[in-house]
Amino acid sequence: MTKMVDLLDEFGEATVVLTGGTMGSAVLSEINNSPARDTLDWSRVHFWWGDERWLPRGDAERNETQAREALLDHLGLDGSTIHAFPASDEGIDLDAAAEVYALELAAHAHEGATLPRFDITFLGVGPDGHVASLFPEQPGIRETEATVIAVRNAPKPPPERLSLTLPVINSSTRIWMVLAGADKASALGLSLAGASINEVPAAGVEGRRSTLYYVDREATAEVPENLTATEIFWTAADATD
Numbered sequence: 001m002t003k004m005v006d007l008l009d010e011f012g013e014a015t016v017v018l019t020g021g022t023m024g025s026a027v028l029s030e031i032n033n034s035p036a037r038d039t040l041d042w043s044r045v046h047f048w049w050g051d052e053r054w055l056p057r058g059d060a061e062r063n064e065t066q067a068r069e070a071l072l073d074h075l076g077l078d079g080s081t082i083h084a085f086p087a088s089d090e091g092i093d094l095d096a097a098a099e100v101y102a103l104e105l106a107a108h109a110h111e112g113a114t115l116p117r118f119d120i121t122f123l124g125v126g127p128d129g130h131v132a133s134l135f136p137e138q139p140g141i142r143e144t145e146a147t148v149i150a151v152r153n154a155p156k157p158p159p160e161r162l163s164l165t166l167p168v169i170n171s172s173t174r175i176w177m178v179l180a181g182a183d184k185a186s187a188l189g190l191s192l193a194g195a196s197i198n199e200v201p202a203a204g205v206e207g208r209r210s211t212l213y214y215v216d217r218e219a220t221a222e223v224p225e226n227l228t229a230t231e232i233f234w235t236a237a238d239a240t241d
């Protein structure tokens, strides 16, 4: 939130990419419960998602639904700054939905660019090292042309999803990875030890200015001892960016 205030001061508006998953929702709930929540002019913040589950609008399992319940629907927004992925009950198929979101991204590109300026991108990390809906050993992690892809046979239900591709994720100024629990220790350890992005997609994540890992101690159980360049911040309070 402190960074958001700085961004609004600097640019007049800010753009954030949200993640699905329990950690993504936990972050938003904390913001919603924060006494500082209403010190921010949220109407100047644009919200995008890193991925979405191919489900009907309003389905409880959609990342958009969970983000709205955790924070967005408590901010009094008019909806024009909430850029949700299409839903499966809106008359277009999965591939067309990927196209629609790609066009929406292009329509909001910042000056001289082909994409919006993502100031902060949140990413949860799966136990297998997936981020957004880019899963190990699937073609999506290697996609570098398209900005948004249709995902089928996702190992994490539902099987059909939509996802930003890695180059789009990495176009973000800051990427904040949010992961906790012993079941993430292997993915974090491998991604910091330089695993291939095909095996551990999280290993391919790198913000243009910074990549911060917000973790609990259990998730760091397998972080390589020799890490020097990468700092692990135990809490948001430790991290300045």
Ligand SMILES: O=C(O)[C@H](O)[C@@H](O)[C@H](O)[C@H](O)COP(=O)(O)O
Binding pocket: 019, 020, 021, 022, 023, 024, 051, 052, 053, 063, 123, 124, 125, 126, 127, 130, 131, 132, 133, 156, 178
């Ligand atoms: O649609 C989704 O499920 C998320 O976008 C996904 O990428 C999630 O962030 C990870 O699976 C981590 O989820 P947890 O934080 O719940 O472990």
